Amino acid sequence: MELSEIVKAAFEKAYPGEDFGGVRVVPATDPKFGDYQCNDALKFAKKAKSNPREVGAKVAEALKGNDVFEKVEIAGPGFLNLTVSSAWLASRLADLDAAEKCGIPQSGEGKCVVIDYSSPNAAKQMHIGHIRSTVIGSAIDRIFRSLGYRVVADNHLGDWGTQFGILIKGYRELLTQEERDNLTVANLEKCYVLSAAKAKEEDGLWKESCKQELVKLQQGDKDNLALWKRFIDISIGEFDRMYAKLGVKFDTYRGESYYNDTMPGVVKKLQEMGLAVESEGALVVNLEEEKLGVAIVRKSDGGYNYTTSDLACVKTRVEEYDPERIIYVTDARQQLHFKQWFSIAAKMGYTTKLVHVPFGLMSYQGKAISTREGNLIKLDELLAEAVKRSLAIVMSRRGTEGAPAPQPTDEDVKLAEAIGYGAVKYSDLSHDPITDIDFSWDKALALEGNSGPYLQYAYARVCSLVEKAGGTDGASPLPKDIGFAVSTPAEKRLSLQLLEFPGAVVRAAEAYKPSVLADYLFQTAQLYSTFYQSSPILKSEPEVRASRLRLCVLFGKVLSAGLGLLGIDTPRHI
């Protein structure tokens, strides 16, 4: 039985007939208060027409004889401080150890969730500004999967729009034959920049010509369509190269173009429902009543915009997957846009829960990241630097003093990749998504302190310990019947913390914040390091040794599961 249920029962026993719906038992804020605390005596004091300490005393009385608690105290204004018995703790640790998926509740079983993230624009290279949606989205994706949800990860590429007129015109007239034959995203990017510059010329000829190419594309011209398809394929190939490095996988790559045919029907429906009305040649939905302004669903030139394509997209997803919710991971600038079309979708009768997870803007040296500012650091470049820095440390640890530096092996490079990429991902995932980030190399590539490598290092030490004890592959060498016997304060703190893992995963999912999990893992690793430093393990007496080793194995299991949910690799040797 959960602790909160036990304490709730005690409340009910002390005050029969009262409703104590929300009794919560939480980890103690300070070890000196015990292991857990319940603050609800303070809340229910009024209801019970009594003072909090008296309520606490009656509940404590009702808890007497319960073998879960070794000690129940009332402190301060009426806090209930609970100390659990070592037998209870040992059995809970054994439960966690035996549990599937480290005890993560399968609350999403039978439900589907669509997660829309990363979504870069085609024909452009990914840069540091793309890290956030990709890494945060991917972590939310993994977290929901771990809860048993069926997740459809969709990459809503920017693969349609005016830029393709500019690109097609530029491709035909500004690239060399060689560049056309060996088309890369870098070439496309260059082609776009050159063509867009020419489109700004005074006579407007180039611009007009770009527009015509776009119209031809939209009308299904065979040549332009083939070119467009080629641009998209090359772009996706390049994106996949980045995703492979980051360990990100999508189920579908449905860009904006996928919804072209659905949009007219959506607009028609909006008109039929009386939601969309003509205004200055455009078709708009008035949302003034909700103080959301006006949303354009068809421009005066007949073109559609994001609101329309998002509505078409939600229609398709609902019909195809019938998801319980759809999660959009995009930057915070789009908050108004999402509020607008969520509201329209609700009016159209969609009941699927639509969730916008906004993240803060990334800047560099205080300026927005853009081609114009010339501060666009490519994702590839960042990842290469991450590997370079980690490799330098890996190699410095390999070498013996005075000896010439050894050449890195393939293994060394793989390790440096795991560490470097882990550092990049963790530096983003460890903050609340909403905070703005001013990019700096040192912050993004932190290898010490509260960083990815700190956690990976803790894991490698556990593995090494287990191996020395005779285990393999991070699995315990111990027979299952050796129990947990928690004795020292450091062991106890770590043990209590490990029991919180499933709760941390649930909290991270409910808040759509991987940072909640990252924070939990860091705290856990800190407690482990303290324990590890202060308590001999392999050299202890057999019984203590076995119990401590078992705790280490459990920690390793939790840590690697948690890092896995963040998309961070856990090498066994560092």
Next chain:
RNA sequence: GGGACUGUAGCUCAACUGGACAGAGCGACGGUUUCCUAAACCGUAGGUUCCGGGUUCGAUUCCCGGCAGUCCCA
């Protein structure tokens, strides 16, 4: 002009949704390797939680009013 988000140690951030003395990392200073991986550990210094009210037994957290920064919309 309207709106959203943010404001916590020198810097970067936490604080489990209202709990006890606001915690970490980095940086600074000092200590710990014949001992299970020092990418580690221990200690010291560092705070008017932007300001002012309000609600509450209790506010970094909720409400109102300011101020500052970032961003959206017009």
